[in-house]
Amino acid sequence: MTAPSRRRFVAQALTAGAAAGLTTTGLAPAARAATDPAPAPAPAPAPALRVTPDDPRYAALSVRGSNKRFTATPDAFCLPATTADVVHAVGHAVQRRRRIAVRSGGHCYENVVGDPAVQVVIDLAAMNAVTYDPRRRAFMVEAGAQLIDVYKSLYYGWGVTLPGGASATVGFGGHITGGGYGALSRAFGLAADHLYALEVVVVDAFGRARAVVATREPGDPHRDLWWAHTGGGGGNFGIVTRYWFRSPNAHGDDPAHLLPRPPATIVSNAVIYPRDGMDQAAFGRLLHNHGRWHEDNSDPASPYTGLYSGLVLPGRLKDNDPGQSAIAFTHLDGTLPGSRELLDRYVSALTDGVGVTPYITDTASEPWLTATIALAESQDTDKGRHKIKSAYLRRALTRAQTDALFTHLNSTDHRNDSASVSLQSYGGRTNTLPAGATASAHRDSVLNVIFMNTWQDAEADAVNIDWLRRTYRDVFAATGGVPVPGRGSDGAYINYPDIDLADPRWNTSGVPWHHLYYKDNYPRLQRIKAKWDPRGVFRHALSVRPA
Known part of the structure; x- marks a missing residue:
């Protein structure tokens, strides 16, 4: 087999997502806000902070999100530069009973700012x-900063980093x-395990x-407000x-020793x-080995x-270009004793008994930041209309689950490019x-x-969303179409929000969506919600409901 093109490999590596954590604010409408008595109206935001449809900046802000299924058309965008600006914008919107959504990087896979109910979008892009x-002995990062810029600043400035996601432009x-x-x-x-403190704009009763x-x-x-932001979702x-x-x-006040130092x-x-030769049995063996x-x-x-690795399983392409059946990418600490031997043993374990000869690229050794930038570039090449679902696994997928994946990824009733x-x-250590x-x-x-x-085509929304829904449902058919926490699976990742988990047509497990995302932490999150957002100002289809 000849080496595949870099473009094709990168396009498939993108689909790994590589943990590009996403904000979940402003999905479809949920509970209505409480009708508490309102104090005197707040003054209007400064004109420089407010962008309305007659402003040339409005069109660009409308499409700034990465998911092209959604376009934001609020009454106004607010572009704060400071926390005081955010307080002012939120207060002004609440006094006028305007529905609020917030955007940092714009990488949400559900309808964040494009929800028609949203009237004011507070865009944090300028807060980066x-x-x-030194007063807190901690690194301050504003909420609009993007991952790759944070990594560069921390590493070039102090030689440290945070163990966050790979996508460069996630906020x-x-x-x-x-x-x-x-x-x-x-x-x-x-x-979030390294989060010491945060500043939050809240609204009282x-x-x-x-x-x-x-x-x-x-x-x-x-x-409790700190705790809620270590996994409670946006x-x-x-x-x-x-x-x-x-x-x-961490101890002391030397910044170079207060966060992890990357390899x-x-x-x-x-x-x-x-794909040639990768029949259902071979496919199942590969996934079993990996799990x-x-x-x-x-x-x-x-x-x-x-070691960080992803086994990417792309769908079948057109008949004259079937593409690959699987791509495993690896990212290993090169300072470990015998790192190349460790990597070789991993690859051998992955291919054992599969019966299909893979193409293995030459092992590269690069500085950590160089490798991190390359991984980020591979995540952000594909633009378009997206739908995503997630699952945590405690064990390898079962044979029935790998068979379901094989069937859907090789189906001819859907173009799986x-x-x-x-x-x-x-x-x-997670x-x-x-x-x-937390x-x-x-x-x-x-x-x-x-x-x-x-x-890419808006007219193909229904067929593509349906394919993904059916695939996910059939993989988790034994537990009602969703990854119910148990022996094999352990729920879903809130940074990949999926409103189907709250839809009884696709979640027939009897387990509510919030247990899939939060498990036994949900009641505590509900109490915190009631305390800090008593009016329900910050809400969406998958938001925490107050106790």
Whole structure:
């Protein structure tokens, strides 16, 4: 087999998603806000902060989101530069009973700012500073900052990083609220595990907007608000304007020792399987190998916590270009003793007994930041209309599940050019905290699965969404069409919001959507919601309901 083109490999690697955590604010309408008495009206936002349809900037802001299924057409966009600006904009909207949505990076797979009920979109793109705060001994990141820019600032400035997602343009505002995982999470935990404090604009029962700083300090009276933003999802409690990060075990005041230091080098390769010869049995063996390897090598003390891998399963292309049946990409700490041998053993375990000879690219060794930028570039090449679903796995998929995947990915009733399922490394040090230590409840999983479809033509929305829904339903047919927490699966990732989990046509399990996303943490999130957002200002179809 000849080496595939870089363009084709990159296009397929994109579908891995690589943990590009996303904000979940402003989905379809949910509960109506309470009708509490309103105080005196707040003054209107300054003209420079407010963009209405007659402003030339409005058109560009309408389509700034990455999911082209949705276009935002609010009465106005607000473009704050400071927390005070956000307080002002929120207060003004609440006093006039205007529905609010917030956007940081614009990487939501459900209808964030495009919901017709949204009247004011608060866009945080201009709030993108990254600095060190000596008073808090923590790194301050504004909510509009994008992942790759944060990584560059932290690394060039202090030699440190956060174990967040790979997609370059995802905004920190939504990424952290859902937990945030990526290529370094098996080694260092979730990005939110390093959150020390945050500033949130909230609204009280009388409609008054204010900024609150909440920390993880045990004696902080606002600590519950900090906890809710370590996995409780975006658009639930207020608008985060700033985060401060310092690892829980960090000591001293030297910034270079307050967050994880990434490995100096990364070794990586790709294992690419042709579709020719990959029958149902071979496909099942490949997925079994991949799942069992993660079962056996996801202990926090394993040297393989330094490995991040994704097994990407693309859909069949046109008959004259069937494409690949699977692509495994790897990203391993190159400073580990025998790192190349570790990588070779992983590849051997993956291919054992499959019976299809893969093409294996040469192993590359690159500086960490170079490898991180390359991984980010591979995530952001495909633009278009998206639908996504997710699942946490505790064990390898069953034979019935791999058969269902094989059937749908090779189906001829749907053109699968950009459809894929990706099984990504999880576990390691993400599983060292108890489920209730943060709001991220999925602390005993070894894989995160991303089901994704991308297309360009609006007229093809229905058929592409239907294909993805049927695929997901059939993979989890034994548990009512969704990954119910249990022996094999463990729910879904809130940063990949999916309104179908709340739809009884597609979730027949009897398990509510909020248990799939939050498990036993949901009642606590409900109490925090009632305390900090008593009017229901911040809401959407998958928002936390007050207790």
